[in-house]
Each structure stands twice: as C-alpha cells, then as structure tokens.
Amino acid sequence: MNAKFSLDGISDVPKNREAQEIPPLRNYLCLTMFTCFCPAWPINIVALVFSVLAQKSYYEEDYDGSKQLGRKALHLGIVSFVIGLVIITVYTTVHFTTHVV
Template sequence: MDTQSSLDGRADHLKYGEAQETPPLRNYLCLTMFTCFCPAWPINIVALVFSLLAQKSYDEEDYDGSKRLGRKALHLGIVSFVIGLVIVTAYTVVHFTTV
C-alpha cells in the first residue's frame, strides 16, 4: 500500500479511515477514591484496583480491556457507596434511637 502524503500533510492511509480514534479514558478514579472513605472497605479497595488496572490497560493501548475494567470499577464504586450509605444510615438510626 502506498502512503503518499496528501496536500494537507496527512498520509493517505489515515484519510481513508484505517486509523482508529483513541476513545476517552473512563477509569472512574475520582469515584473510587471517594468511596475509599465509605465503610465498605473490601469492596472499595477492589474498585480502586480495577480503576488502576483500567488506567494501565489504557496506557498499553488495550482500549477494550480498559473499558471493561473501568465499567467494573464504576459498578463496584456504586455498590461500595450504597453499602457505605446504608451502614452510616443504620449506625445513625441506632445511635439516636437508643436510650
């Protein structure tokens, strides 16, 4: 395949759509770091690990793996937040309703 330059400086093989656009990184690192303050520690640590693995896969240009690991980090982060919210709510209710 001939890769001559076009007038605008791009190579012809890029002009015909052979090059893929880089998808955005979605590792949900801020969410998983926030959930580390929730009292559901085993789950939020696993979510943080999945988030860091998503970043590593993205850096290695494994975009499908990064997307899959980021989605797992998101789901575990949400679960961790909900469980932490339930624990804090239950503790608060028990604390203020006991004599």
C-alpha cells in the same frame, strides 16, 4: 483522491481511520477514591484496583480491556457507595434511637 501531502511528499493523513478514533479514558478514579471514605472497605479497594488497572490498560493501548475494567470499577464504586450509605444510615439511626438508662 483527497490526500494531503507535505513538502517531503509524505502524506499527513493517517492510513486508516481507526488511528484517529481513540476512545476517551474512563477509569472512574475520582469515584473510586471518593468511595474509599465509605465504610465498605473490601469493595472499595477492589474498585480502586480495577480503576488503576483500567488506566494501565489504556496506556498500553488495550482499549477494550480498559473499557471493561473501567465499567467494573464504576459498578463496584456505586455498590460500595450504596453499601456505605446504608451502613452510615443504620449506625446513626441505632445511635440516636437507643436510650441509655
């Protein structure tokens, strides 16, 4: 048996291995805050809310829920970034190709 004991006789090694394997927090907060500057407002706000909820679930030790909410925040952040780029591209194309007489 490979147990480590301290001077008090209490084991320093946790009872189960799952206590050591806490997954990293992935709430993609920076991405969702960056996408708030894109002109796809409703999707940006929903992505930001999912990101904050993922962080809250992580701190409440609901790691599976945090992972799912973080994944939703990532997907919505990417969608809002792409829609924002499309809107900006269409706006600048229309603005610089129209002739005012």
